[in-house]
Amino acid sequence: MNLxxxxxxxxxxPYADGPVHLGHIMGAYLPADIFRRFNKMxxxxxxxxxGSDEHGTPITIQAEKENVHxxxxxxxxxxxxEEIFRRMFxxxxxxxxxxxxxxxxxxxxxxxxxxxxxxxxxxTMISPYxxxxxxxxxxxxxxxxxxxxxxxxxxxxxCDNCGRTLDPQELINPHCRIxxxxxxxxxxRHLFFRLSKLENGLREWVRSNTHWRINVKNYTERFIEGGLxxxxxxxxxxxxxxxxxPGYENKRIYVWFEAVIGYLSATIAYSEMINNEKLWETYWKxxxxxxxxxxxxxxxxxxxxxxxxxxxxxxDLNLPYDVPANEYLILKGMKFSKxxxxxxxxxxxxxxxxxxxxxxxxxxxxxxxxxTEFSWNDFYSIINTELIDxxxxxxxxxxxxxxxxxxxxxPALEFDDEDYNAIKNITRTGEEMAMYLSKxxxxxxxxxxxxLVSYGNMYFDRAAPWDLCRKDEKKCQTKLHISLMLVxxxxxxxxxxxxxxxRRVWRMLGYIDPIxxxxxxxxxxxxxxxxxxxxxxxxxxxxxxxxxxxxxxxIRVGRIIEVNDHPNAERLYLLRIKxxxxxxxxxxGLKAHYRPEELLNRNILILYNLEEAKxxxxxxxGMLLAADDGKNVSILVPExxxxxxxxxxxxxxxxxxxxxxxxxxxxxxxxxxKIMGIEEDNVIVQGKMLYKIKNEMVKGKTxxxxxxAFSNNKPFVMHTKNGLVRPIRxxxxxxxxx
RNA sequence: AGCGGGGUAGGGUAGCCUGGAAAUCCCGACGGGCUCAUAACCCGUAGAUCAGUGGUUCAAAUCCACUCCCCGCUACCA
Numbered sequence: 001m002n003l004x005x006x007x008x009x010x011x012x013x014p015y016a017d018g019p020v021h022l023g024h025i026m027g028a029y030l031p032a033d034i035f036r037r038f039n040k041m042x043x044x045x046x047x048x049x050x051g052s053d054e055h056g057t058p059i060t061i062q063a064e065k066e067n068v069h070x071x072x073x074x075x076x077x078x079x080x081x082e083e084i085f086r087r088m089f090x091x092x093x094x095x096x097x098x099x100x101x102x103x104x105x106x107x108x109x110x111x112x113x114x115x116x117x118x119x120x121x122x123x124t125m126i127s128p129y130x131x132x133x134x135x136x137x138x139x140x141x142x143x144x145x146x147x148x149x150x151x152x153x154x155x156x157x158x159c160d161n162c163g164r165t166l167d168p169q170e171l172i173n174p175h176c177r178i179x180x181x182x183x184x185x186x187x188x189r190h191l192f193f194r195l196s197k198l199e200n201g202l203r204e205w206v207r208s209n210t211h212w213r214i215n216v217k218n219y220t221e222r223f224i225e226g227g228l229x230x231x232x233x234x235x236x237x238x239x240x241x242x243x244x245x246p247g248y249e250n251k252r253i254y255v256w257f258e259a260v261i262g263y264l265s266a267t268i269a270y271s272e273m274i275n276n277e278k279l280w281e282t283y284w285k286x287x288x289x290x291x292x293x294x295x296x297x298x299x300x301x302x303x304x305x306x307x308x309x310x311x312x313x314x315x316d317l318n319l320p321y322d323v324p325a326n327e328y329l330i331l332k333g334m335k336f337s338k339x340x341x342x343x344x345x346x347x348x349x350x351x352x353x354x355x356x357x358x359x360x361x362x363x364x365x366x367x368x369x370x371x372t373e374f375s376w377n378d379f380y381s382i383i384n385t386e387l388i389d390x391x392x393x394x395x396x397x398x399x400x401x402x403x404x405x406x407x408x409x410x411p412a413l414e415f416d417d418e419d420y421n422a423i424k425n426i427t428r429t430g431e432e433m434a435m436y437l438s439k440x441x442x443x444x445x446x447x448x449x450x451x452l453v454s455y456g457n458m459y460f461d462r463a464a465p466w467d468l469c470r471k472d473e474k475k476c477q478t479k480l481h482i483s484l485m486l487v488x489x490x491x492x493x494x495x496x497x498x499x500x501x502x503r504r505v506w507r508m509l510g511y512i513d514p515i516x517x518x519x520x521x522x523x524x525x526x527x528x529x530x531x532x533x534x535x536x537x538x539x540x541x542x543x544x545x546x547x548x549x550x551x552x553x554x555i556r557v558g559r560i561i562e563v564n565d566h567p568n569a570e571r572l573y574l575l576r577i578k579x580x581x582x583x584x585x586x587x588x589g590l591k592a593h594y595r596p597e598e599l600l601n602r603n604i605l606i607l608y609n610l611e612e613a614k615x616x617x618x619x620x621x622g623m624l625l626a627a628d629d630g631k632n633v634s635i636l637v638p639e640x641x642x643x644x645x646x647x648x649x650x651x652x653x654x655x656x657x658x659x660x661x662x663x664x665x666x667x668x669x670x671x672x673x674k675i676m677g678i679e680e681d682n683v684i685v686q687g688k689m690l691y692k693i694k695n696e697m698v699k700g701k702t703x704x705x706x707x708x709a710f711s712n713n714k715p716f717v718m719h720t721k722n723g724l725v726r727p728i729r730x731x732x733x734x735x736x737x738x
Numbered sequence: 739a740g741c742g743g744g745g746u747a748g749g750g751u752a753g754c755c756u757g758g759a760a761a762u763c764c765c766g767a768c769g770g771g772c773u774c775a776u777a778a779c780c781c782g783u784a785g786a787u788c789a790g791u792g793g794u795u796c797a798a799a800u801c802c803a804c805u806c807c808c809c810g811c812u813a814c815c816a
Contacts, residue, residue, distance in 0.1 A: 364764095378750070381765060389778055397775035404774085447752090447763075454780095461772070461780045537776060569814045589815065607816080616814055623816040662816055 005290060008283045009036045009048040010263040010320075012295040013098070016052040016074035017059050020081050022344040022374065024296070025088065026362040027326040031442050032294035033090040034363065037496040038437040041520040047283060049266040051096030051103075052078040055240040056255035057138050063239075070239045074099065084346045088355050089499050094273065096266040098241075098259055106265035107258050108244040110314060111191075111233075115245075119194045119313040125232060128168045128183035130176040136236035137168075137176060137183055144171030190232045191243065193257065198309045199228045205308065205319065211439075212304075216325050220304040228305070233257040260307045263293075264317070283318075290321035292440070297325045324440040326367050344374065354539060356498040360387045363446045363497045380542050387498075391453045392538045394460070395490065395505055398483045399535035401465060408531040409484055409510070410477035422459050422482050425452060426489045427524050433493055434520065449493050456486040481527060484509065489523040491515065501538055508535050550709040550716065552656050553665070554609035555625065555647035557638050557720065558584070563596040569616045575599070575624065577606060580644025587620035593633040603643055605636045605725065611659045623662075627672045627707075627727045627737055634731045636707060639723025647725060649709055650697070650716045670737035672727055673708045673715065675701065685715070693717065699724060707737065 240252030510530020562576030
């Protein structure tokens, strides 16, 4: 533990097709940076590398859409992400990119080496070729029926239903996802990586890594038990790295093979950048160097099997020491996703909040063991109470008191038991945090940190210097000295999590040399007699603004003017709807519940800002709202309203800026309530539970079913200008709207 | 409906893999203290049949089986 260690911190390479979001930050980049800073403070030699992953089909697709060269896309997001990391104080020693010449060269050399070692062979592959699109299709462009589970929409690379990885040829009834044509399976030559040969070696190596997180280890072992297959490492596409063998001029190296080599190429590039060209070898060849890979859970097999396999095949290079993969961040019940534009994206987050606030919250809530829900309430609450009230206020009250009373650090003269205890606490916290952080247990570490904050507040309270200083000057000075030591310790111990704040506190304590120069161990040393200036407030409290969830909904009254059967779906109708001056087509799954004449000319409710969707070949421009209690289904109708009118909540019109996805809509709780009785100014409503609602919300109505939309679990009644919204048939109270 | 993940005080969580006395922490509620501090801080109290049932065991929140409920992905939900 006390010997200096050399650590390479490898962080997943973000795919350059969009800005990173909070899930990426919490899952990989922040823990990596915390780990890096901690190790620096321990005096270890640390290097942190990452970069943009720029090749591959998704970027090509994006480029085709925008009608630009793929490099334009990757260049844009490379810059954006680099800037995000800089602002978040996630300080890579080098943030490289896979389009760099250095990377390309290292990749080619790597491939040549693997070939020399007998791990590469040429094989022919039967690949799907679409005669209509005139090209070989990437695996995920082919769809068909899964041979294992019979799922009809399995993709060529894997089946989403049973999770098995597939080859496009295995699919039953394959077709091109773009044009629907049945692809021909043509022969094409490709290079293969002999992963199968490494199966035993990998299995043993994985088994020997007893310090890995259980989920990582279990997952990896199960994956290996499934058998390791050789993998093609070239593809018939244009955007990518050239293959260094003749006959492969029109092919490129597969991204999965090439991007992981970035960890190595970036280290080499860094060595050259600082004119220390042999430096990379100390990291990659000296067996005492430890490599940590910070990634999300979707990346586990690549970093615990494939990349180690490639390294074994290459020989002479260090394998990963630990792969502390994190789980997903969930927003409103749905995982963050770049492609679905679902989540909190960093550019927007950084506009509003101090980076250290984001770092602090993220550390407290890191998805280390489970998928973790993000909510703004949680964010505000943790920032305001833990970071600002407990931590910020402690720093502030101590510094302000010392500043006002003495203006400099008072000497420690007389120690009592509690004072010794305080110093013991500082020491113990440092050891405990070091123990956690060296195992990359961020949440435990910051919890330990917060315990010291609480202790500090308690110590200061018990010491009561505002009183003591009048009675016993010497003792009071000691108490203040130790309080300042606590502040100092918090500055040092907090540094990995909230570096900028720690630096500010450090300067307030009078230190000139940077905190990094002192390191972890300095926390237990007494204070220097510096002068203490007027402390500045570390953070302003966040104002909590209430957001109504139903503000995302734009619901309008529509009149059904046509009802037709869906030609190839048993349960669907095609409806023509008039909404004021506008007409829309809606697909509705009501055939089992309503006859056409029951629907025709009815005023109903349309979710107006729902994203369009194709259902069985017909586009649905919105959704007809109906209540469903599991047995009965009822459409919802407005009382006394014209088509085109908007549905109101809490007497206000909603005005969402964006379209809403079906998933988001389903997250918003809307249910049927039955008016049970009246009690003074309130109405008692039975929904899924019993609610008390203000009388005016139901416009004086005293009976019947109503529709409740919830925000923060508080019910609001859906209504129109002149009346309420009601289900036309009787359904159970609590029935959901869909 | 198929697959995956869960159910621990009013809310949010820790603990579960590796069973062991009083189940962790934060918010909220209630009572008290303090007045240095960003209406912050400190102390105390109440509040949990650890989803249910059955089993294994000297001992179960923890292991096993079944049931119920929630969430996600998928789908002729829209």
